[in-house]
Amino acid sequence: xxxxxxxxxxxxxxxxxxxxxxxxxxxxxxxxxxxxxxxxxxxxxxxxxxxxxxxxxxxxxxxxxxxxxxxxxxxxxxxxxxxxxxxxxxxxxxxxxxxxxxxxxxxxxxxxxxxxxxxxxxxxxxxxxxxxxxxxxxxxxxxxxxxxxxxxxxxxxxxxxxxxxxxxxxxxxxxxxxxxxxxxxxxxxxxxxxxxxxxxxxxxxxxxxxxxxxxxxxxxxxxxxxxxxxxxxxxxxxxxxxxxxxxxxxxxxxxxxxxxxxxxxxxxxxxxxxxxxxxxxxxxxxxxxxxxxxxxxxxxxxxxxxxxxxxxxxxxxxxxxxxxxxxxxxxxxxxxxxxxxxxxxxxxxxxxxxxxxxxxxxxxxxxxxxxxxxxxxxxxxxxxxxxxxxxxxxxxxxxxxxxxxxxxxxxxxxxxxxxxxxxxxxxxxxxxxxxxxxxxxxxxxxxxxxxxxxxxxxxxxxxxxxxxxxxxxxxxxxxxxxx
Amino acid sequence: xxxxxxxxxxxxxxxxxxxxxxxxxxxxxxxxxxxxxxxxxxxxxxxxxxxxxxxxxxxxxxxxxxxxxxxxxxxxxxxxxxxxxxxxxxxxxxxxxxxxxxxxxxxxxxxxxxxxxxxxxxxxxxxxxxxxxxxxxxxxxxxxxxxxxxxxxxxxxxxxxxxxxxxxxxxxxxxxxxxxxxxxxxxxxxxxxxxxxxxxxxxxxxxxxxxxxxxxxxxxxxxxxxxxxxxxxxxxxxxxxxxxxxxxxxxxxxxxxxxxxxxxxxxxxxxxxxxxxxxxxxxxxxxxxxxxxxxxxxxxxxxxxxxxxxxxxxxxxxxxxxxxxxxxxxxxxxxxxxxxxxxxxxxxxxxxxxxxxxxxxxxxxxxxxxxxxxxxxxx
Ligand SMILES: Cc1ncc(COP(=O)(O)O)c(C=O)c1O
Numbered sequence: 001x002x003x004x005x006x007x008x009x010x011x012x013x014x015x016x017x018x019x020x021x022x023x024x025x026x027x028x029x030x031x032x033x034x035x036x037x038x039x040x041x042x043x044x045x046x047x048x049x050x051x052x053x054x055x056x057x058x059x060x061x062x063x064x065x066x067x068x069x070x071x072x073x074x075x076x077x078x079x080x081x082x083x084x085x086x087x088x089x090x091x092x093x094x095x096x097x098x099x100x101x102x103x104x105x106x107x108x109x110x111x112x113x114x115x116x117x118x119x120x121x122x123x124x125x126x127x128x129x130x131x132x133x134x135x136x137x138x139x140x141x142x143x144x145x146x147x148x149x150x151x152x153x154x155x156x157x158x159x160x161x162x163x164x165x166x167x168x169x170x171x172x173x174x175x176x177x178x179x180x181x182x183x184x185x186x187x188x189x190x191x192x193x194x195x196x197x198x199x200x201x202x203x204x205x206x207x208x209x210x211x212x213x214x215x216x217x218x219x220x221x222x223x224x225x226x227x228x229x230x231x232x233x234x235x236x237x238x239x240x241x242x243x244x245x246x247x248x249x250x251x252x253x254x255x256x257x258x259x260x261x262x263x264x265x266x267x268x269x270x271x272x273x274x275x276x277x278x279x280x281x282x283x284x285x286x287x288x289x290x291x292x293x294x295x296x297x298x299x300x301x302x303x304x305x306x307x308x309x310x311x312x313x314x315x316x317x318x319x320x321x322x323x324x325x326x327x328x329x330x331x332x333x334x335x336x337x338x339x340x341x342x343x344x345x346x347x348x349x350x351x352x353x354x355x356x357x358x359x360x361x362x363x364x365x366x367x368x369x370x371x372x373x374x375x376x377x378x379x380x381x382x383x384x385x386x387x388x389x390x391x392x393x394x395x396x397x398x399x400x401x402x403x404x405x406x407x408x409x410x411x412x413x414x415x416x417x418x419x420x421x422x423x424x425x426x427x428x429x430x431x432x433x434x435x436x437x438x439x440x441x442x443x444x445x446x447x448x449x450x451x452x453x454x455x456x457x458x459x460x461x462x463x464x465x466x467x468x469x470x471x472x473x474x475x476x477x478x479x480x481x482x483x
Numbered sequence: 484x485x486x487x488x489x490x491x492x493x494x495x496x497x498x499x500x501x502x503x504x505x506x507x508x509x510x511x512x513x514x515x516x517x518x519x520x521x522x523x524x525x526x527x528x529x530x531x532x533x534x535x536x537x538x539x540x541x542x543x544x545x546x547x548x549x550x551x552x553x554x555x556x557x558x559x560x561x562x563x564x565x566x567x568x569x570x571x572x573x574x575x576x577x578x579x580x581x582x583x584x585x586x587x588x589x590x591x592x593x594x595x596x597x598x599x600x601x602x603x604x605x606x607x608x609x610x611x612x613x614x615x616x617x618x619x620x621x622x623x624x625x626x627x628x629x630x631x632x633x634x635x636x637x638x639x640x641x642x643x644x645x646x647x648x649x650x651x652x653x654x655x656x657x658x659x660x661x662x663x664x665x666x667x668x669x670x671x672x673x674x675x676x677x678x679x680x681x682x683x684x685x686x687x688x689x690x691x692x693x694x695x696x697x698x699x700x701x702x703x704x705x706x707x708x709x710x711x712x713x714x715x716x717x718x719x720x721x722x723x724x725x726x727x728x729x730x731x732x733x734x735x736x737x738x739x740x741x742x743x744x745x746x747x748x749x750x751x752x753x754x755x756x757x758x759x760x761x762x763x764x765x766x767x768x769x770x771x772x773x774x775x776x777x778x779x780x781x782x783x784x785x786x787x788x789x790x791x792x793x794x795x796x797x798x799x800x801x802x803x804x805x806x807x808x809x810x811x812x813x814x815x816x817x818x819x820x821x822x823x824x825x826x827x828x829x830x831x832x833x834x835x836x837x838x839x840x841x842x843x844x845x846x847x848x849x850x851x852x853x854x855x856x857x858x859x860x861x862x
Contacts, residue, residue, distance in 0.1 A: 296623070296626075299627075345652060345693070346651070346652055346653050347651070347652075368620070369620070369622075369645070369647065369648055372620050372622040372623050372626075372648060373622065373648055373651055373653055373654075375623070375626065376622050376623075376625075376626045376648075376651075376653035376654060376656075376657050377651075377652075377653040379626050379653070379657065380652070380653050380656040380657065383656070383660060384656070
């Protein structure tokens with residue numbers, strides 16, 4: 001099973017469609033006939049392959065035929081020992097990595113700028129975070145990669161730690177020295193887990209940073225639906241040679257649905273085929289588009305575009321040139337403001353805007369024509385909206401004071417207090433801006449003035465804040481009684 | 484054998500032109516380019532199966548895309564034509580001795596090649612020493628210009644497809660910057676009759692109003708375009724096309740035109756009520772409100788367009804669409820003459836530019852819904 005032209009799941013679905021079996025099983029829409037409006041909306045073809053597990057289609061929780069074969073093809077394509085098809089987003093892949101590696105009380109070394117799914121896993125399993133020093137670029141207002149020295153320091157402080165989790169690349173395309181991180185971690189008996197949500201293309205493109213599997217990491221969570229072209233919510237979990245895939249499967253099954261969507265599974269299958277066969281050309285093209293946009297946006301003036309120039313050998317070991325991140329503070333606008341203007345005035349939707357930056361996702365589906373539009377719109381925004389820089393918050397990275405483990409804090413007795421008045425308390429929940437979904441505050445952390453100010457500023461600028469029980473993000477759940 | 488070129492103007496309306504033969508046919512990186520010879524319209528050029536110009540009625544569109552600016556702007560010397568690779572707009576422009584430089588930015592070199600080889604006007608237009616041809620994306624070209632032009636002609640293919648970028652706010656805003664402080668821009672806007680097309684017109688019009696202080700729509704009758712009725716935009720920084728018309732001065736230049744004249748100029752800006760209503764124009768008070776003057780503080784150095792720098796490393800065709808492939812290269816349907824009512828449909832299903840095949844429908848225009856509510860004039 002190594003012929004990357006094959007698509008076992010998609011082929012099985014296709015065969016089944018032609019077999020015209022009489023369905024007395026779920027889903028109850030029965031190939032769409034039971035829900036005409038939905039069928040019209042999504043198309044007959046789509047509904048006719050929205051099926052449930054059955055013998056010819058294998059079973060995601062216990063793959064023995066077509067899903068097993070499709071996973072084997074994916075593993076081969078990604079250079080992994082094993083690949084798991086995930087239907088709960090990369091969130092589920094990240095959580096499966098942590099849940100299959102850490103138990104309650106175990107220590108996990110990680111940077112603070114992780115995705116909230118990581119914190120979620122810590123709440124679920126009771127592991128304790130050990131944050132490596134996370135360094136930031138204060139000009140751009142973003143956290144950087146994991147420096148090898150900082151990892152060594154964390155391991156020295158916590159030699160009993162079970163694993164290290166690396167964000168590689170970050171949303172902005174910042175990469176760490178994965179090979180060296182793996183070498184050091186393995187020497188100290190730590191597993192290496194890589195949140196590679198934004199790095200699917202590393203496995204297929206040329207001249208891109210090293211992928212987790214190639215660097216020898218033990219597990220990697222790969223968002224096929226981001227740069228890989230599969231349907232939203234589909235994802236891959238990859239494992240290396242020293243990981244027991246049967247144990248990982250059991251962990252996945254703790255929280256994964258027993259009715260995995262075949263639309264998602266087939267999309268993984270077909271996207272993998274496309275990447276394996278055409279990935280090199282596709283990502284060459286993506287890189288060219290991003291390069292062109294980078295040059296053109298630089299020429300407008302005022303904007304700072306992230307590029308390989310950031311590479312410094314430590315906290316920015318490498319940079320993913322398919323990423324188009326633009327710092328907007330030079331024209332006196334917050335990233336989120338530019339994000340809003342692009343959508344409201346120019347009918348252009350970018351991936352996200354945070355306090356200092358916007359990120360335009362360039363992918364497999366882009367055209368030069370649209371890149372020209374984006375560049376021109378940024379040029380116009382500068383012409384029409386530029387203002388003096390004053391009044392913009394420059395983000396400084398402040399290391400958190402971890403008072404309780406995320407699990408202890410999340411399940412503690414809590415009280416809701418107005419965010420403005422939460423200074424000095426210990427948070428019982430997460431606050432983050434989505435996207436990128438990186439927590440500003442995690443459960444168990446001391447709430448400080450700068451954190452409160454960051455939250456209020458992000459709220460005022462119109463970021464979508466999430467994570468709190470209070471949907472208006474006016475109140476924060478804190479651990480009762482204080483600590 | 485009679486060959487019929489067919490273009491679907493809506494899913495329910497088609498225009499058929501009998502063609503004697505095909506003169507040219509090629510697929511460029513961007514689109515399918517064809518030229519036919521017909522008894523009624525002479526040679527005609529189609530892009531992706533849509534008629535762009537015919538030798539017989541092309542004067543209407545191209546005169547209306549150029550002369551109105553000269554009758555209003557006092558001293559037009561530097562002109563930019565975005566699109567217009569067929570050369571006819573340039574042909575109109577070179578008739579003005581006062582024009583010193585005409586920059587033409589055409590995305591698709593093959594259009595120029597086809598036109599020079601097979602269409603009247605094109606060769607002489609591009610051979611004029613004042614004309615510089617740039618093969619590149621118009622959006623990128625204009626972005627690099629600052630205060631250079633007296634007049635910009637946006638001669639695009641339409642709001643969907645390769646010319647899509649030329650209807651956007653960012654493009655129009657960049658044109659604003661590329662014009663001198665009394666500059667004028669003329670752009671085709673589409674047919675105001677069929678609902679889907681009118682939607683595009685209204686959207687373009689409102690975008691234009693956000694970019695220019697003076698935005699007026701004007702009309703002309705173009706037999707081979709959908710509905711035979713076309714709108715244009717007059718976008719200007721300083722001069723109003725009606726108030727500032729200098730009829731005597733234009734007449735004294737002595738340009739002989741077949742469609743355009745100065746009384747018609749005034750009439751062209753007098754629009755039917757249903758269009759005024761749709762565009763939010765008060766018929767008695769045609770001046771626009773709602774324009775927020777753009778306080779541009781530009782410190783960058785003046786950038787002169789240079790095609791070498793501007794041409795992107797590589798370009799792959801954007802969504803290319805050829806509705807005619809299935810129809811024998813655009814010539815289709817030996818059809819019977821009778822049996823088709825010429826009356827407009829009772830209910831306008833509101834779709835413009837719809838190619839004949841279903842799957843590709845979306846590339847051209849959003850799929851029509853059942854509603855026929857719109858501003859079709861009473862029949
Ligand atoms: C770094 C990182 N990890 C994990 C995820 C989770 O991915 P998903 O949304 O597919 O669950 C994201 C999503 O934005 C992410 O940015």
